[in-house]
Amino acid sequence: MSTTTKASQDIRAAGLRVTPARLATLQLLRAASSPMTHADVANHLRSIGVDKATAFRNLNDMTDAGLLRRTELGDHVYRFEKIGPGDAAANSHPHFLCTVCGAVSCLQDIRLTAESLRESSKIGQVAEILLRGRCNDCK
Amino acid sequence: MSTTTKASQDIRAAGLRVTPARLATLQLLRAASSPMTHADVANHLRSIGVDKATAFRNLNDMTDAGLLRRTELGDHVYRFEKIGPGDAAANSHPHFLCTVCGAVSCLQDIRLTAESLRESSKIGQVAEILLRGRCNDCK
DNA sequence: CCGCATTTGCAATACGTTTGCAAATACGGT
DNA sequence: ACCGTATTTGCAAACGTATTGCAAATGCGG
16 A cells, blocks of 8 residues: 555545545654654645645644644654654654754653652652753764 | 851851841751742842842842852743752752642652653753742632 | 943844634534 | 545644844943
Protein backbone atom coordinates (compact mmCIF):
# COMPACT_ATOMS: atom_id res chain seq x y z
CA MET A 1 0.00 0.00 0.00
CA SER A 2 1.35 3.44 -0.88
CA THR A 3 2.19 5.87 1.85
CA THR A 4 -0.49 8.13 0.42
CA THR A 5 -3.17 5.46 0.72
CA LYS A 6 -1.99 4.64 4.22
CA ALA A 7 -2.10 8.29 5.22
CA SER A 8 -5.59 8.69 3.80
CA GLN A 9 -6.84 5.70 5.71
CA ASP A 10 -5.24 6.87 8.92
CA ILE A 11 -6.78 10.33 8.60
CA ARG A 12 -10.19 8.88 7.95
CA ALA A 13 -9.80 6.37 10.77
CA ALA A 14 -9.00 9.26 13.09
CA GLY A 15 -12.39 10.76 12.27
CA LEU A 16 -11.19 13.53 9.97
CA ARG A 17 -12.00 14.10 6.33
CA VAL A 18 -9.23 13.52 3.87
CA THR A 19 -8.28 16.80 2.23
CA PRO A 20 -5.22 17.62 0.12
CA ALA A 21 -3.87 19.80 2.90
CA ARG A 22 -4.19 17.08 5.54
CA LEU A 23 -2.76 14.43 3.30
CA ALA A 24 0.23 16.59 2.48
CA THR A 25 0.71 17.53 6.14
CA LEU A 26 0.70 13.96 7.39
CA GLN A 27 2.98 12.71 4.65
CA LEU A 28 5.36 15.58 5.16
CA LEU A 29 5.68 14.89 8.85
CA ARG A 30 5.93 11.16 8.33
CA ALA A 31 8.86 11.75 6.03
CA ALA A 32 10.55 14.15 8.44
CA SER A 33 13.20 12.88 10.82
CA SER A 34 12.57 15.45 13.52
CA PRO A 35 9.72 17.69 14.63
CA MET A 36 8.79 20.56 12.33
CA THR A 37 7.55 23.97 13.32
CA HIS A 38 4.25 25.28 12.08
CA ALA A 39 6.23 27.74 9.95
CA ASP A 40 8.15 24.86 8.37
CA VAL A 41 4.97 23.01 7.56
CA ALA A 42 3.08 26.07 6.34
CA ASN A 43 5.99 26.95 4.14
CA HIS A 44 5.96 23.57 2.45
CA LEU A 45 2.22 23.61 2.02
CA ARG A 46 2.10 27.08 0.56
CA SER A 47 3.32 25.62 -2.72
CA ILE A 48 0.10 23.67 -3.00
CA GLY A 49 -2.00 26.69 -2.08
CA VAL A 50 -2.66 25.97 1.57
CA ASP A 51 -3.23 28.89 3.92
CA LYS A 52 -1.25 29.14 7.14
CA ALA A 53 -4.41 29.20 9.21
CA THR A 54 -5.46 25.96 7.58
CA ALA A 55 -2.05 24.49 8.23
CA PHE A 56 -2.38 25.42 11.87
CA ARG A 57 -5.88 24.06 12.20
CA ASN A 58 -4.90 20.81 10.59
CA LEU A 59 -1.84 20.38 12.73
CA ASN A 60 -3.89 20.96 15.85
CA ASP A 61 -6.81 18.85 14.67
CA MET A 62 -4.56 15.98 13.74
CA THR A 63 -2.83 16.30 17.07
CA ASP A 64 -6.18 16.09 18.84
CA ALA A 65 -7.05 13.13 16.67
CA GLY A 66 -3.93 11.28 17.75
CA LEU A 67 -2.06 11.37 14.46
CA LEU A 68 0.58 13.85 15.53
CA ARG A 69 2.23 15.10 18.66
CA ARG A 70 2.81 18.74 19.51
CA THR A 71 6.04 19.44 21.33
CA GLU A 72 7.23 22.61 23.00
CA LEU A 73 10.96 22.89 23.17
CA GLY A 74 11.21 26.19 24.94
CA ASP A 75 11.94 28.44 22.00
CA HIS A 76 8.43 29.81 21.77
CA VAL A 77 7.36 27.89 18.71
CA TYR A 78 5.30 24.75 18.50
CA ARG A 79 6.70 21.78 16.71
CA PHE A 80 4.81 18.80 15.39
CA GLU A 81 5.97 15.27 14.77
CA LYS A 82 4.42 12.05 13.63
CA ILE A 83 3.42 9.53 16.23
CA GLY A 84 5.48 6.55 15.27
CA PRO A 85 4.15 2.98 14.94
CA GLY A 86 5.72 1.97 18.24
CA ASP A 87 4.71 5.07 20.18
CA ALA A 88 1.68 5.13 22.35
CA ALA A 89 -0.17 8.32 21.54
CA ALA A 90 0.42 9.72 24.98
CA ASN A 91 4.05 8.76 25.40
CA SER A 92 6.60 11.18 24.16
CA HIS A 93 10.31 10.69 23.83
CA PRO A 94 12.98 13.09 24.99
CA HIS A 95 14.19 15.85 22.68
CA PHE A 96 17.39 17.78 22.43
CA LEU A 97 17.24 21.36 21.22
CA CYS A 98 20.39 23.18 20.15
CA THR A 99 20.00 26.69 21.49
CA VAL A 100 22.47 27.98 18.93
CA CYS A 101 21.20 26.67 15.60
CA GLY A 102 17.75 25.49 16.64
CA ALA A 103 18.27 21.93 15.45
CA VAL A 104 16.10 19.34 17.15
CA SER A 105 17.04 15.75 17.82
CA CYS A 106 14.77 12.99 19.01
CA LEU A 107 16.31 10.80 21.68
CA GLN A 108 15.26 7.33 22.61
CA ASP A 109 17.30 6.19 25.56
CA ILE A 110 17.52 9.07 27.95
CA ARG A 111 16.82 8.20 31.55
CA LEU A 112 17.32 9.79 34.91
CA THR A 113 19.38 8.18 37.62
CA ALA A 114 17.35 6.30 40.16
CA GLU A 115 18.18 8.91 42.75
CA SER A 116 17.04 11.72 40.47
CA LEU A 117 13.84 9.88 39.70
CA ARG A 118 13.15 9.58 43.39
CA GLU A 119 13.95 13.22 43.89
CA SER A 120 11.74 14.36 41.03
CA SER A 121 8.86 12.19 42.17
CA LYS A 122 8.61 14.39 45.24
CA ILE A 123 7.64 17.05 42.78
CA GLY A 124 5.38 15.05 40.55
CA GLN A 125 5.18 12.55 37.76
CA VAL A 126 7.57 13.26 34.92
CA ALA A 127 5.97 12.89 31.52
CA GLU A 128 8.52 14.54 29.36
CA ILE A 129 12.21 15.28 29.32
CA LEU A 130 13.81 18.08 27.37
CA LEU A 131 17.51 18.73 27.06
CA ARG A 132 18.96 21.95 25.76
CA GLY A 133 22.49 22.82 24.88
CA ARG A 134 24.89 23.13 22.03
CA CYS A 135 24.87 20.50 19.34
CA ASN A 136 28.00 18.97 17.89
CA ASP A 137 27.64 21.01 14.71
CA CYS A 138 27.76 24.25 16.68
CA LYS A 139 31.08 23.74 18.43
CA MET B 1 22.84 45.17 55.71
CA SER B 2 19.25 45.34 54.54
CA THR B 3 18.17 43.38 51.52
CA THR B 4 17.34 46.70 49.91
CA THR B 5 20.84 48.04 50.40
CA LYS B 6 22.27 44.76 49.16
CA ALA B 7 20.09 44.83 46.09
CA SER B 8 21.08 48.44 45.36
CA GLN B 9 24.74 47.62 45.60
CA ASP B 10 24.36 44.56 43.39
CA ILE B 11 22.52 46.51 40.72
CA ARG B 12 25.12 49.24 40.74
CA ALA B 13 27.95 46.70 40.73
CA ALA B 14 26.38 45.12 37.67
CA GLY B 15 26.74 48.42 35.86
CA LEU B 16 23.11 49.47 35.99
CA ARG B 17 21.57 52.50 37.61
CA VAL B 18 19.49 51.94 40.68
CA THR B 19 15.89 52.86 39.95
CA PRO B 20 12.78 52.07 41.96
CA ALA B 21 11.62 49.66 39.27
CA ARG B 22 14.89 47.73 39.25
CA LEU B 23 15.14 47.64 43.00
CA ALA B 24 11.62 46.31 43.29
CA THR B 25 12.20 43.77 40.53
CA LEU B 26 15.34 42.35 42.06
CA GLN B 27 13.89 42.21 45.54
CA LEU B 28 10.72 40.61 44.27
CA LEU B 29 12.61 37.86 42.49
CA ARG B 30 15.00 37.36 45.37
CA ALA B 31 12.04 36.77 47.63
CA ALA B 32 10.38 34.38 45.19
CA SER B 33 10.91 30.65 45.54
CA SER B 34 10.47 29.85 41.88
CA PRO B 35 10.83 31.64 38.57
CA MET B 36 8.25 34.31 37.79
CA THR B 37 6.84 35.21 34.42
CA HIS B 38 7.13 38.68 33.05
CA ALA B 39 3.38 39.02 33.56
CA ASP B 40 3.78 38.11 37.24
CA VAL B 41 6.50 40.66 37.70
CA ALA B 42 4.76 43.39 35.71
CA ASN B 43 1.62 42.80 37.70
CA HIS B 44 3.41 43.31 41.00
CA LEU B 45 5.19 46.38 39.76
CA ARG B 46 2.12 48.03 38.35
CA SER B 47 1.13 48.94 41.89
CA ILE B 48 4.17 51.19 42.08
CA GLY B 49 3.47 52.67 38.67
CA VAL B 50 5.89 50.69 36.54
CA ASP B 51 5.04 50.12 32.90
CA LYS B 52 5.18 46.62 31.45
CA ALA B 53 7.71 47.67 28.83
CA THR B 54 9.94 48.94 31.60
CA ALA B 55 9.45 45.71 33.50
CA PHE B 56 10.51 43.76 30.44
CA ARG B 57 13.50 45.93 29.73
CA ASN B 58 14.68 45.68 33.28
CA LEU B 59 14.26 41.93 33.41
CA ASN B 60 16.25 41.57 30.22
CA ASP B 61 18.85 44.13 31.21
CA MET B 62 19.35 42.54 34.59
CA THR B 63 19.60 39.16 32.92
CA ASP B 64 22.30 40.48 30.61
CA ALA B 65 24.02 42.01 33.60
CA GLY B 66 24.15 38.66 35.36
CA LEU B 67 21.70 39.41 38.15
CA LEU B 68 18.91 37.19 36.87
CA ARG B 69 18.42 34.16 34.69
CA ARG B 70 15.80 33.84 32.00
CA THR B 71 14.32 30.36 31.65
CA GLU B 72 12.05 28.98 28.98
CA LEU B 73 9.93 26.12 30.19
CA GLY B 74 8.12 25.35 27.00
CA ASP B 75 4.85 27.11 27.67
CA HIS B 76 5.64 30.11 25.50
CA VAL B 77 6.27 32.44 28.40
CA TYR B 78 9.58 33.66 29.70
CA ARG B 79 10.31 33.25 33.36
CA PHE B 80 12.96 35.00 35.41
CA GLU B 81 14.67 33.91 38.59
CA LYS B 82 17.39 35.24 40.79
CA ILE B 83 20.86 33.86 40.40
CA GLY B 84 21.53 32.42 43.79
CA PRO B 85 24.71 32.98 45.81
CA GLY B 86 26.01 29.52 44.97
CA ASP B 87 25.08 29.57 41.29
CA ALA B 88 27.56 30.46 38.66
CA ALA B 89 25.88 32.94 36.36
CA ALA B 90 25.99 30.56 33.43
CA ASN B 91 24.95 27.39 35.21
CA SER B 92 21.31 26.69 35.42
CA HIS B 93 19.56 24.04 37.45
CA PRO B 94 16.84 21.71 36.22
CA HIS B 95 13.22 22.78 36.41
CA PHE B 96 9.98 20.90 36.63
CA LEU B 97 6.92 22.42 35.01
CA CYS B 98 3.47 21.09 35.81
CA THR B 99 1.63 21.11 32.52
CA VAL B 100 -1.70 21.16 34.33
CA CYS B 101 -1.42 24.04 36.79
CA GLY B 102 1.73 25.70 35.46
CA ALA B 103 3.58 25.50 38.75
CA VAL B 104 7.34 25.55 38.46
CA SER B 105 9.77 23.79 40.76
CA CYS B 106 13.51 24.22 40.87
CA LEU B 107 15.41 20.98 41.20
CA GLN B 108 18.95 20.54 42.42
CA ASP B 109 19.94 16.94 42.08
CA ILE B 110 18.66 15.72 38.75
CA ARG B 111 21.16 13.75 36.72
CA LEU B 112 21.07 11.49 33.72
CA THR B 113 22.26 7.91 33.86
CA ALA B 114 25.77 7.44 32.60
CA GLU B 115 24.44 5.65 29.57
CA SER B 116 22.04 8.45 28.79
CA LEU B 117 24.81 10.98 29.17
CA ARG B 118 26.91 9.06 26.69
CA GLU B 119 23.96 8.83 24.34
CA SER B 120 23.15 12.52 24.57
CA SER B 121 26.76 13.51 24.04
CA LYS B 122 26.49 12.10 20.54
CA ILE B 123 24.03 14.90 20.02
CA GLY B 124 25.82 17.67 21.81
CA GLN B 125 26.64 19.18 25.14
CA VAL B 126 23.69 19.37 27.47
CA ALA B 127 23.40 22.70 29.24
CA GLU B 128 19.93 22.49 30.62
CA ILE B 129 17.43 19.90 31.67
CA LEU B 130 13.71 20.45 31.78
CA LEU B 131 11.13 18.00 33.07
CA ARG B 132 7.45 18.32 32.44
CA GLY B 133 4.59 16.41 33.88
CA ARG B 134 1.90 16.52 36.47
CA CYS B 135 2.76 17.83 39.89
CA ASN B 136 1.64 16.17 43.11
CA ASP B 137 -0.99 18.85 43.66
CA CYS B 138 -2.65 18.04 40.35
CA LYS B 139 -3.34 14.36 40.93
C1' DC C 1 23.16 71.61 42.30
C1' DC C 2 24.41 70.72 36.99
C1' DG C 3 24.80 68.19 33.02
C1' DC C 4 24.33 64.31 30.56
C1' DA C 5 23.82 59.56 29.76
C1' DT C 6 20.53 56.27 31.22
C1' DT C 7 15.96 55.00 32.08
C1' DT C 8 10.97 55.53 31.81
C1' DG C 9 6.14 55.82 29.99
C1' DC C 10 3.36 55.56 26.29
C1' DA C 11 2.11 54.06 21.93
C1' DA C 12 3.14 51.56 18.15
C1' DT C 13 5.08 47.39 16.40
C1' DA C 14 6.56 42.44 15.57
C1' DC C 15 5.68 37.76 15.75
C1' DG C 16 3.38 33.26 16.54
C1' DT C 17 -1.08 31.58 17.09
C1' DT C 18 -6.10 31.66 16.89
C1' DT C 19 -10.78 32.88 15.37
C1' DG C 20 -15.11 34.68 12.54
C1' DC C 21 -17.36 34.02 8.59
C1' DA C 22 -18.80 33.10 3.95
C1' DA C 23 -17.44 30.14 0.14
C1' DA C 24 -15.68 25.67 -1.19
C1' DT C 25 -15.46 20.76 -0.56
C1' DA C 26 -15.60 15.76 1.17
C1' DC C 27 -18.41 11.97 1.38
C1' DG C 28 -22.59 9.06 3.06
C1' DG C 29 -26.82 8.29 1.16
C1' DT C 30 -29.68 7.99 -2.88
C1' DA D 1 -23.27 9.82 -10.77
C1' DC D 2 -25.46 13.31 -8.10
C1' DC D 3 -27.31 15.79 -3.65
C1' DG D 4 -27.37 17.53 0.75
C1' DT D 5 -25.09 18.71 4.56
C1' DA D 6 -21.57 18.90 7.90
C1' DT D 7 -16.77 19.78 7.61
C1' DT D 8 -13.05 22.33 5.94
C1' DT D 9 -10.88 26.23 3.65
C1' DG D 10 -9.20 31.02 2.63
C1' DC D 11 -8.93 35.47 3.94
C1' DA D 12 -8.68 38.97 7.17
C1' DA D 13 -8.90 40.42 11.53
C1' DA D 14 -7.96 39.52 16.56
C1' DC D 15 -5.11 37.80 20.05
C1' DG D 16 -1.18 37.54 23.71
C1' DT D 17 3.56 37.85 24.53
C1' DA D 18 7.60 40.31 23.63
C1' DT D 19 10.00 44.38 21.62
C1' DT D 20 11.05 49.09 19.98
C1' DG D 21 10.93 54.48 18.91
C1' DC D 22 10.92 58.58 20.94
C1' DA D 23 10.36 62.48 23.92
C1' DA D 24 10.17 63.36 28.85
C1' DA D 25 11.92 62.16 33.39
C1' DT D 26 15.61 60.76 36.40
C1' DG D 27 20.04 58.80 38.54
C1' DC D 28 24.43 60.03 39.68
C1' DG D 29 29.39 61.59 38.95
C1' DG D 30 31.32 65.86 39.26
